[in-house]
Amino acid sequence: MQFKGYTGKYLDIDLTSRIVKVENLPEDWPKKYIGGIGFGIKTAWDNIPKGVGSLDPENVISFWTGPFAGTLVPVSSKYSATAKSPLTEGIGFGLSSGYFGAELKRAGYDGLVVRGKADKLVYLFIDDDVVEIKDAVKLTGKTTWETEDLIKEELEDQSVRVAAIGSAGEKLVRFACITNARNRQVGRNGLGCVMGSKNLKAVAVRGTKEVQVDDLKTLLKEVKQLYKDCRGDKMYYGKQGTPIKILQHNKRAVLATNNFQKMIFDGAENVSGEKMNDEKVKKIVACEMCAVACDHVNVISEGEYKGAVSSIDLETLWVFGPLCGVDNLDAVTKAAEHCDTLGMDTLSAGGTVAWAMECYEKGIFTKEDTDGLELNFGNHQAMVELVRRIGRREGKFAEMLGEGTKRAAEKTGKDTINFAMQIKGLETSAYPFRVMQTGALGHATCLTGAFYQRSGSYQYDEKDVFDRFSLDDKRGKVVADGEDDYTVIDSLIICKFSRRIYTDKEKVAHMWKWVTGEEMVYDGLLKRGRTIYTLGRAFNARHGLLRDSDYLPKRAYEEEINDHINKHAIVRMNEWDIALDSYYDYRGWDKKTGIPKKETLKKLGLDDAAEELGI
Numbered sequence: 001m002q003f004k005g006y007t008g009k010y011l012d013i014d015l016t017s018r019i020v021k022v023e024n025l026p027e028d029w030p031k032k033y034i035g036g037i038g039f040g041i042k043t044a045w046d047n048i049p050k051g052v053g054s055l056d057p058e059n060v061i062s063f064w065t066g067p068f069a070g071t072l073v074p075v076s077s078k079y080s081a082t083a084k085s086p087l088t089e090g091i092g093f094g095l096s097s098g099y100f101g102a103e104l105k106r107a108g109y110d111g112l113v114v115r116g117k118a119d120k121l122v123y124l125f126i127d128d129d130v131v132e133i134k135d136a137v138k139l140t141g142k143t144t145w146e147t148e149d150l151i152k153e154e155l156e157d158q159s160v161r162v163a164a165i166g167s168a169g170e171k172l173v174r175f176a177c178i179t180n181a182r183n184r185q186v187g188r189n190g191l192g193c194v195m196g197s198k199n200l201k202a203v204a205v206r207g208t209k210e211v212q213v214d215d216l217k218t219l220l221k222e223v224k225q226l227y228k229d230c231r232g233d234k235m236y237y238g239k240q241g242t243p244i245k246i247l248q249h250n251k252r253a254v255l256a257t258n259n260f261q262k263m264i265f266d267g268a269e270n271v272s273g274e275k276m277n278d279e280k281v282k283k284i285v286a287c288e289m290c291a292v293a294c295d296h297v298n299v300i301s302e303g304e305y306k307g308a309v310s311s312i313d314l315e316t317l318w319v320f321g322p323l324c325g326v327d328n329l330d331a332v333t334k335a336a337e338h339c340d341t342l343g344m345d346t347l348s349a350g351g352t353v354a355w356a357m358e359c360y361e362k363g364i365f366t367k368e369d370t371d372g373l374e375l376n377f378g379n380h381q382a383m384v385e386l387v388r389r390i391g392r393r394e395g396k397f398a399e400m401l402g403e404g405t406k407r408a409a410e411k412t413g414k415d416t417i418n419f420a421m422q423i424k425g426l427e428t429s430a431y432p433f434r435v436m437q438t439g440a441l442g443h444a445t446c447l448t449g450a451f452y453q454r455s456g457s458y459q460y461d462e463k464d465v466f467d468r469f470s471l472d473d474k475r476g477k478v479v480a481d482g483e484d485d486y487t488v489i490d491s492l493i494i495c496k497f498s499r500r501i502y503t504d505k506e507k508v509a510h511m512w513k514w515v516t517g518e519e520m521v522y523d524g525l526l527k528r529g530r531t532i533y534t535l536g537r538a539f540n541a542r543h544g545l546l547r548d549s550d551y552l553p554k555r556a557y558e559e560e561i562n563d564h565i566n567k568h569a570i571v572r573m574n575e576w577d578i579a580l581d582s583y584y585d586y587r588g589w590d591k592k593t594g595i596p597k598k599e600t601l602k603k604l605g606l607d608d609a610a611e612e613l614g615i
Helices: 029-033 036-047 100-106 144-155 188-197 216-230 242-251 273-279 314-320 329-342 346-361 380-392 396-401 405-412 437-445 458-462 475-492 496-500 506-516 522-542 554-558 573-587 598-603 607-613
Strands: 009-014 019-024 061-064 079-084 091-096 111-115 122-127 130-135 161-164 178-180 184-186 200-206 281-285 295-299 309-311
Touching: 009 130, 029 036, 029 522, 036 061, 036 079, 036 091, 036 111, 036 475, 036 522, 061 188, 079 100, 079 188, 091 178, 091 188, 091 522, 100 161, 100 200, 111 122, 144 161, 144 178, 144 200, 144 329, 178 188, 184 188, 188 200, 188 346, 216 506, 242 273, 242 314, 273 281, 273 295, 273 314, 273 329, 295 329, 309 329, 314 329, 314 346, 329 346, 329 380, 346 380, 346 396, 346 405, 380 396, 396 405, 437 458, 437 475, 437 573, 475 496, 475 506, 475 522, 475 573, 506 522, 522 598, 522 607, 598 607
Parallel strands: 009 111, 122 200
Antiparallel strands: 009 019, 061 079, 061 111, 079 091, 091 184, 122 130, 161 178, 161 200, 178 184, 281 295, 295 309
16 A cells, blocks of 8 residues: 555455455555545445436445554544435445444454445454354344343453444434444444445454554654644633533524424523533543543433433533423433434434424424323423434324434424425524524535535624625635545544644644555645545435535525524525625536536546536
């Protein structure tokens, strides 16, 4: 292999034929696609042709590390999973921290590609050079936590790293996730559902090999300061956690409440990050090679939800708190625990429950429709119980909600799609469209659907760089640049908190050199990020996601937010189209269809995509 930091090998496993292959990593992949989601998108492009559905055996799911995994580089132990998404039927990928990624690298593999479908439930055991497809029928219905414990028990090794699905994945809940290290998930886009469709219960890894870097002496010297920075004031999330944003957002009237109908939550103090840290957090956990330690774990010691345990971040606290009108931290923790153990993305689960609550309050659903649940906003018992039922597909109502808000709304009708808060089929996150409009554009152009972690464009609204109540032709560039930057981060893969210690982006390029041996400036990595993102868009175009998929729910354009801060806030369609056009122009994509132009694809070295799409 030309580059250090990579093993130069990956596993290709066909579950139908039970054939395991060790393949060489293509020599040009690091130079074009970096790693992580870059390798995942390239794998999807090469292996998932038009016409393959997300739940078909022909869908391919791949797991990839970055070049820094298993090295001394801080916050670098993540891995990615990529496939065609059951929620969007476009490109789906997610990232998880913990120890699994570094362990896969130490086993001697940059990644793992899984195709086909097993005839019964199985799990993979990767033990350095020995790879087995093992029977997992006895794990049917087991939670993610139980699965991890039972596999470690069977293998007689507590140090084995396990990534698993729960009953939600087995039962094909479309927003099922992949869980490792109990509280770490590949959460978004339903990758756990893809594993379930393949009868793949888990992947267990044990690795004992070293990861080679190009300049260990310099790397060791330079990372010492970075680790100190991880414990510094810039990384305050390690001490306080992202939930401290609850009160910040409430003060600015950008805390989406009752399924985005309001932007101020009267019960915010009761579910604040400050209250959570004072009363519920029992420990703070770090991932491998991380000095930040952002994982705040709640433990409920008394009351109705006694014994509930879950890691709580801003998004989880918000989605089971204000979005559902719930001001009970214990209930939030229990709902999150159901998601962790049954294996569901908290954002999609909570967003789906909030949509159902609005339908119930508007009389669209009755108590008979909801299988006996009184789904008023604020009813924490009903919320917790419905999350549990969805994770087990228990009852007709939960069965429908397991399809996600878009499909549930399409089945329900009565214009409920107008307040299904999703884009491309993916439920949105805690940055509301009408009052944070640069963030809204980033949500809409996101390859995987409505998710803030693909561009970071919400930060322009938080910092008042632009008027957050309007859009113009300057927004397209900042959103696209953010997408390219975050694509580099998610391909290397390093935690996004690291942007606080890599304030000089050239440090990232230096780290690349010391690990891989290739001289690089950050602009060179950004070009690779642009190539990756454009290939992801080409994949979506291949599967029918075009310009019309880059719009917000109708609520954003038709219902004003009007409170003491937000005066008649609404997204104006004419401004939206101007901003979207500016994005396409900057990207070199066709404005009518949203498909990358042929000359753009060729310029980025994506000749096969250029020939296939032909715009």
